[in-house]
Structures are given as structure tokens and as C-alpha cells.
Amino acid sequence: MKPAIILSIPFLLALATTTLNASSIPSNMPETRAIDSDLARIERECQTLQNRLTQLRHQVKTARDGVNHAVDATKAIKATDERLIKLIDNLKPYTSVPKVRTIARTLRKNLQRVQEQIHALRKKTDRMEKEVLRPAKENLRELEQSILGGEAKLASYRKTISVWRRDLQTNAARANSIPGGAVAFDATSRLARPTVRSISNTLTETRQSVDRVGNHLTKWNDPVRAFMTMDQSLSKFEKKLAPAEKTAAKLQRTLGKKLSIKIPFSKKTVSFSIREILEKPGKVLGVVLKPLEKLADKVLQPVLKELKLEIKAPSGTANLSSELNQLPSIEASLRREANHLQQQVTMRLQQAFQNWNRVQPGLPRHLTSKTQPPKRPVVQERPAQNPPGSRPGLVRELPAMFLQF
Numbered sequence: 001m002k003p004a005i006i007l008s009i010p011f012l013l014a015l016a017t018t019t020l021n022a023s024s025i026p027s028n029m030p031e032t033r034a035i036d037s038d039l040a041r042i043e044r045e046c047q048t049l050q051n052r053l054t055q056l057r058h059q060v061k062t063a064r065d066g067v068n069h070a071v072d073a074t075k076a077i078k079a080t081d082e083r084l085i086k087l088i089d090n091l092k093p094y095t096s097v098p099k100v101r102t103i104a105r106t107l108r109k110n111l112q113r114v115q116e117q118i119h120a121l122r123k124k125t126d127r128m129e130k131e132v133l134r135p136a137k138e139n140l141r142e143l144e145q146s147i148l149g150g151e152a153k154l155a156s157y158r159k160t161i162s163v164w165r166r167d168l169q170t171n172a173a174r175a176n177s178i179p180g181g182a183v184a185f186d187a188t189s190r191l192a193r194p195t196v197r198s199i200s201n202t203l204t205e206t207r208q209s210v211d212r213v214g215n216h217l218t219k220w221n222d223p224v225r226a227f228m229t230m231d232q233s234l235s236k237f238e239k240k241l242a243p244a245e246k247t248a249a250k251l252q253r254t255l256g257k258k259l260s261i262k263i264p265f266s267k268k269t270v271s272f273s274i275r276e277i278l279e280k281p282g283k284v285l286g287v288v289l290k291p292l293e294k295l296a297d298k299v300l301q302p303v304l305k306e307l308k309l310e311i312k313a314p315s316g317t318a319n320l321s322s323e324l325n326q327l328p329s330i331e332a333s334l335r336r337e338a339n340h341l342q343q344q345v346t347m348r349l350q351q352a353f354q355n356w357n358r359v360q361p362g363l364p365r366h367l368t369s370k371t372q373p374p375k376r377p378v379v380q381e382r383p384a385q386n387p388p389g390s391r392p393g394l395v396r397e398l399p400a401m402f403l404q405f
Contacts, residue, residue: 064140071129096279114313
């Protein structure tokens, strides 16, 4: 026994609707039936394209949000570069202070290497922000609005096509009831088919344009992700940089700290800053120099231990720099395809649908004009024989049905 085929109710309803629509146009009008089928397919294509535009609009919004993240990352790179420059400058005075200079020089050189990488990246990101990111943000906003308008138009076109199909089916049935009307109407349908095909082709081109824009947006995401990765890396880097900034400020306070000591065998007390003790020991009395140096070293060592830092450059620097090299060409391609899509949505689709009004199938005038009813025959009544000298009688025109024989 063959397995039973169970058809769902929605499928049966759809099948019934399709059959009804197909049978509403007489079979002796093949061109008209073909147009109706084409319009039904175009109606489905409008729905598909509308859904695809909705997806693309969300994709564009995500890309626009990504530009905001990229701009934020650019600002973070600039701020980090400035912080490094300031810290390097703050460490410079200590590179000549005995017992401090070795550690200060090591840390300063470490920071200079990092700052050179960050600064080189900053020059690129500053230029990209001005020339690419901010213009792209505005272009993406305009594209998003155009897509939203395209979605509304396609929804309207679907309703319009439903009206077209209903009118086509009504007019086809009317034409079929007139002698010679089916052939004449089908001839106009044959002339209209190229216009219908052009609508379908325009929808196909628009869908292809949507796909191309989507592909370019996918490529656009690569540098945006690199910006976001760099931004996260900078957040971690700043946590490592903060202790160095804090210790540099602490070192400044420590070197300025005054140490006092009583001169042996005297009631006199002398005071010197730790920096004076380290930089100008000749000004310190020899009898108290060693004790003061010992005190200074005791106060200074904890701070110097905190300065023994090795700060690595934030990760993602090289990757972002590489992605920035590709960003201008990616943005240019995206802008070109976006402009093409906007033209498709705002102009070409509308023009293609407007062409239908010029070629919409219909009956020739000589078949739609009302035929005049035939005139009834008119018979002249013969005049009666008048007597001599009398006037001839009036001649009356009577319909044939009133003649008497």
C-alpha cells in the first residue's frame, strides 16, 4: 500500500488560491495569463526584497554603531599617546639623579618605545577619523534612511500589483465576452510583457545591489573589529600605566622630602632634601653625609622598587595599523555600491513600475465603443386621390407597423 500524502490546510488554501487566480483568465489568452503569472512572481519578489532590505538596514545600523566605536577608539589612542608623552617628560629630570637615574632611564626608554608605536598609530587613526570614519558615518546614516524608504515603497508596490492583477483579470474576462476581444486584448498583453520583464529585471538588479552592499559591509567590519580590539587593549594598558604615573609622582614627592640630622657634638640641626643629598653631596657636611645618605636610601628604596616596571605595548597595534591600510579602499567601494543601491531604490524601481501605466493591456477603442442600434424602416403613406380643384393632402410618415392594407 502506498503511503498516504497528508497536505496541510495552509498548503491547500494556497493551492486553491493559485488555481483560482490562474483560472480567472481564460485559457484562450495565453499572453495575458503569462503576464498575470509574471505579476504574481514580481509580487513575491517584492516581499523577498523588502525582507532583504530590512536585514540590510539592521546591518547598516550595526556598521554605523561600529563607526562610533572606532571614533571612540581613536580618541582613546590619542589620549594614551598624550599620557605617555607626559609621563616620559615627568621622568626626564630623574635620569640624572644618582641612585635613581638607572631605573628612571630604563623605564623612560621602555615608555618611549611604546609611545613611538602608539604615536605612529595615532597619526593614522587621526587621519582616518577625519577622512574616512566621520564621512562614512554620515553616508551610512543616509543609506539607512534610503533603505527604510525603499521598504515602504516595496510594501506599496505589492499592494499596487494586487490591484493590477485584479484589473487585469477583470478586463480579460470582459474582453473575452466581446467578439474578437480575447485576441485583441491578448495582443496588447504581448506588447506589455517586455515592461513586466523590465520590472522583474530591476528587482533582480536591486537585490544583487543589496547583496553587494552587504558583502562590503562585511569587509567593513574587519577594521571596525580591529578598532574595538585596540580599544579593549588600551583599557588594559592604562591599568598598567597608572602605577607608573602614580610612582613618578610619588618619586617627585620623595626626592623633595627634607631629612634633618643633628650635627655631632653640636646643638645645631641641618636639613637637606633627598635630591640635594644625592645630587650635591659636596654641600653636605662630611660628618653627616653618610648618615643622611643612609636615611635617604631607606626612604627611596620602596619607591625605586615600584619603578622597576616593564610595560609592553598594547596588543592589537600592528593588526589595526594593517587594517587601516585597507580601510580607504573598503570605504570607497562601500560608498560606490551604496550610491548605486540608493539610485535603484529611489529612482529605477519607481520608474520601472510607472512604465506599467503606459502599456497596461486593454481593448482597442473600436471594440469598447457602443454599437448604434439599427434605425427602423420608415414608409411613406400614399396620398388619397383629391378631387379636381382641391388641395393635395398632407403626406405623413408612419412607421411600418401602423400601415393598414
